[in-house]
Amino acid sequence: MYARVARFTGADQEEMERNIAAIRERSASGPPEGVPGKAFTLMADKANGTVVAIGFFETEEDLRKGDETLNAMSPPEGSMGSRASVDLCEVEIQVQAP
Numbered sequence: 001m002y003a004r005v006a007r008f009t010g011a012d013q014e015e016m017e018r019n020i021a022a023i024r025e026r027s028a029s030g031p032p033e034g035v036p037g038k039a040f041t042l043m044a045d046k047a048n049g050t051v052v053a054i055g056f057f058e059t060e061e062d063l064r065k066g067d068e069t070l071n072a073m074s075p076p077e078g079s080m081g082s083r084a085s086v087d088l089c090e091v092e093i094q095v096q097a098p
Helices: 013-027 060-072
Strands: 002-009 037-045 050-057 082-090
Touching: 002 060, 013 037, 050 060, 060 082
Parallel strands: none
Antiparallel strands: 002 050, 002 082, 037 050
């Protein structure tokens, strides 16, 4: 399993809430076209204007393809603040409660 972790900072709270609602609506039918993801998690610290988006992928090839597509469709400037970083990772440990 692989993950793409994108971090955004400096977002306006109202803009962030609007963009999160739009992402929630669009993602109800699955990942965007061109993103062969298996799961997606979005975390927001609205008080501090920080968003962390994590996409999970089955293979490294899927991760690279998803990264390319997502880089081309980053949110409009200001809607989630500025993209501070993107990390492409191999998931080494994932624990879930029984």
